[in-house]
Amino acid sequence: MKYTVVGAGAMGLRYGILLQENAHVEVDYVEPTAASLKRIREQGNQVWKSRDHQNRHLLPVKIYSPEEYNGDPDVWIFFMKQMQLEDALTRLAPKFKEHQTALGAMNGMGHIEKLQKYFADERIIGGTAMIATILNDYGDVDFMGAEGAGSSAYANLTEQDSAVLDDVLVDFKAAHLNPTKSNNFMGTLLTKVFFNAVENSIATMFQSRMGELMAYDNFLEGIARPLINEAYDAAEAAGYQLLETREEMVQQVDYVSNVANPLHFPSMYQDFVKGRPTEVDYINGWIVELAKKNGLKATNHELVTNFVHLAEAMRKYRKPVDQTHDKV
CATH class of the missing domain: 1.10.1040.10 (N-(1-d-carboxylethyl)-l-norvaline Dehydrogenase; domain 2)
Structure with missing residues (x-):
């Protein structure tokens, strides 16, 4: 599976880096926030990663603005702030394809209705992440807790099983996101x-x-x-x-x-x-x-x-x- 993470903040970087480093899958990043994108590019298309404020080091990322991006992921992973999502979706709308799935594991409520404007219900996965992460600054993420700490849970909007969600769970397990599946969406x-x-x-x-x-x-x-x-x-x-x-x-x-x-x-x-x-x-x-x-x-x-x-x-x-x- 190929993933595109929308939002290079704390959780977007955490998911993307874990998928790259542990699950060894292809990950692109789309960063709608201009200041964040600028900083990461100034760092040589790299982001700083720490764990519990220690072992700070740079990691390469493939990062784009919404307008630049022309990739074709199997799954879009959205980690925007609720008030920023609608603008990001509008900018990315020409890039979405019918075979792609949207996964939203954002804080709060309101994002699912926005995703439904662009993706069919059977192509939407909702999730939650109990994973502590700090964004020290743009392009500088700090994983809190030991390797493998935290957990996450996912459900299809249709509340039916799907091959896509099963494949996502395999990759997320390999990434040490400790995922579980539910058929109770809300x-x-x-x-x-x-x-x-x-x-x-x-x-x-x-x-x-x-x-x-x-x-x-x-x-x-x-x-x-x-x-x-x-x-x-x-x-x-x-x-x-x-x-x-x-x-x-x-x-x-x-x-x-x-x-x-x-x-x-x-x-x-x-x-x-x-x-x-x-x-x-x-x-x-x-x-x-x-x-x-x-x-x-x-x-x-x-x-x-x-x-x-x-x-x-x-x-x-x-x-x-x-x-x-x-x-x-």
Whole structure:
């Protein structure tokens, strides 16, 4: 299988590099962000790769702007920010072909509807990645955790098995992405959305590592559980069944915070401290809208959404400090 990764950010580079280095498959990169593309080209069409801030070295990549790209991948892997995807798809539209598949494993919700404008439902795979990665700067990615750390899950939009997804899973397993397959499309996507609605948003508001949230001994019961319950209420009202129970989701927050990635600053925090807009509207805000559509209120998520936007507004008065390279 040949892959084209759209978006040379933290996760786009992580997936692409793992597929190149471990699965030994052909990978192209399309970078719609001009400043990022310029930096990678200035580095000799290479990107810096580190693991846990160590062993920083350059790796070659085949990278193009959307307008330049004329490759013919079997699978497009989209790792854009939700608010950037539509422009990238518009620029790439002439390049898409009927036999190609789109795989979106982005944070938040909203990308699937955008992909459906360009790809048939049977050619869309949704996914989630519980894989900690930091983009230090354009063309400079830091893998967090040991080799093989993290996991990912994928489902066809049709919720039917397919040869393409089976082939993707073979390559992703070889790449050490630890993939699993599901036939519950929305359940697969919402697992990550609901997790991020707790960890990413709260860590961003308080500019903290995931593990530091647990310094408040009532974090799980006083903050995580109410947010999870509201999200599950909205999903169940909409007829969606998640892959985990509510209790298992609380336990996942506990495990990731205390064991898996306690030192990690989530992607929303990384956007926040670099002065970029966050994706809170596509995470907590999306849950608020889902609840409204089904006759419910998600007041906790609405408050969190507004608090994150307030924190964004406060950057006008005091610039947040990027702590991603601080030693613990």
